[in-house]
Amino acid sequence: MSWENNVRKVVPYTPGEQPKVKDIVKLNTNENPYPPSPRVAEALKSLDVNRMRLYPDPKIEDLVHAIATVYGRKDEEVFVGIGSDDVLAMLFMTFFNSNKPILFPDITYSFYDVWAEMLRIPYVTQPLDENFHIRVQDYKKENGGIVFPNPNAPTGSVLAQEAIEEIVKANPDSIVIVDEAYVDFGAESALPLIDKYDNVIVTQTFSKSRSMAGLRVGYAFAAPKTIKYLNDVKYSFNSYTMNYPGIVLGTAEVYDTENFRKNCAKIMDTRAKAAVRFREMGFTLEDSFSNFLFVTHEKVPAKKIFDYLRENHIFVRWFNKPRIDRYLRVTIGTDEEMEKLFAALTKLLETEA
Numbered sequence: 001m002s003w004e005n006n007v008r009k010v011v012p013y014t015p016g017e018q019p020k021v022k023d024i025v026k027l028n029t030n031e032n033p034y035p036p037s038p039r040v041a042e043a044l045k046s047l048d049v050n051r052m053r054l055y056p057d058p059k060i061e062d063l064v065h066a067i068a069t070v071y072g073r074k075d076e077e078v079f080v081g082i083g084s085d086d087v088l089a090m091l092f093m094t095f096f097n098s099n100k101p102i103l104f105p106d107i108t109y110s111f112y113d114v115w116a117e118m119l120r121i122p123y124v125t126q127p128l129d130e131n132f133h134i135r136v137q138d139y140k141k142e143n144g145g146i147v148f149p150n151p152n153a154p155t156g157s158v159l160a161q162e163a164i165e166e167i168v169k170a171n172p173d174s175i176v177i178v179d180e181a182y183v184d185f186g187a188e189s190a191l192p193l194i195d196k197y198d199n200v201i202v203t204q205t206f207s208k209s210r211s212m213a214g215l216r217v218g219y220a221f222a223a224p225k226t227i228k229y230l231n232d233v234k235y236s237f238n239s240y241t242m243n244y245p246g247i248v249l250g251t252a253e254v255y256d257t258e259n260f261r262k263n264c265a266k267i268m269d270t271r272a273k274a275a276v277r278f279r280e281m282g283f284t285l286e287d288s289f290s291n292f293l294f295v296t297h298e299k300v301p302a303k304k305i306f307d308y309l310r311e312n313h314i315f316v317r318w319f320n321k322p323r324i325d326r327y328l329r330v331t332i333g334t335d336e337e338m339e340k341l342f343a344a345l346t347k348l349l350e351t352e353a
């Protein structure tokens with residue numbers, strides 16, 4: 001016997017590398033290459049160090065209200081957490097408590113199975129079709145809950161609104177979580193569904209479209225009753241999730257919809273140009289509705305490209321996993337960063353072809 005028999009043993013999620021070296025082109029963790037709203041810098045100057053003596057607002061009211069206002073919802077329909085990872089973990093804990101397995105795609109955000117394992121929630125993954133699209137009928141089986149990103153990660157493909165509604169409607173006894181981490185890059189939000197269904201939850205984040213991965217803000221929309229259950233669990237776990245600077249800076253960002261829309265538009269424009277370039281170079285890819293492209297080359301193995309780029313200080317993401325180990329996920333950077341990427345790829349392909 002040892003105390004180690006009683007440890008909750010988990011295989012942790014592996015986030016993308018955050019290299020310490022300077023002068024790299026970082027296209028590996030879907031961060032936004034453009035800065036957040038200038039209002040954030042102003043709000044930063046307004047922070048009062050003396051205010052830090054006090055606990056922050058446990059209800060995060062200012063930020064909840066800002067999000068509700070900007071999205072035309074009621075405050076009772078909004079939940080805020082420390083990045084959407086925190087929100088999603090809280091959702092799993094609150095709503096996935098049946099003995100039936102929860103369902104999510106086989107190729108998807110690789111945190112879902114980690115949370116399920118950690119919280120001992122049974123799960124069964126549902127294979128995407130050969131073009132990496134979700135098959136609606138897979139989510140009409142008996143289940144203890146459903147979660148999928150829309151657009152999906154790391155594929156970038158979207159599920160139509162009607163299909164999402166069909167899944168929500170077919171599962172009145174389960175919570176369906178739509179993880180919209182990338183929705184602002186050209187997809188349609190499932191948010192309106194919360195008016196019709198209290199079993200759907202839509203999560204979004206400041207980390208991608210709003211250029212604030214470092215601040216850690218994520219949020220969820222759902223019917224007031226659903227949000228109430230979520231808050232009850234949150235207050236039973238940690239009342240003060242968001243710190244005072246986070247609340248102030250996050251609130252400043254939310255109200256500037258113009259800045260983030262402009263940045264998303266730039267990224268979508270760069271994405272369209274990059275897709276053309278990739279195809280010209282012999283890569284295959286599906287249309288992406290996110291801030292990354294999921295690409296595979298007809299001749300050169302993904303791992304080889306990954307290593308070569310890394311040696312040249314260009315970081316992209318390669319997943320050593322079944323079905324997708326021939327692919328690279330490339331975050332859309334600035335036009336200049338993408339030029340550096342394509343210059344390096346051109347060089348590599350010259351020697352390989």
Ligand SMILES: *Cc1c(COP(=O)(O)O)cnc(C)c1O
Binds near residue numbers: 083084217
């Ligand atoms: C990035 C990402 C998240 C989490 O982002 P946070 O930084 O924790 O807000 C959640 N889901 C998907 C699919 C993501 O790609």
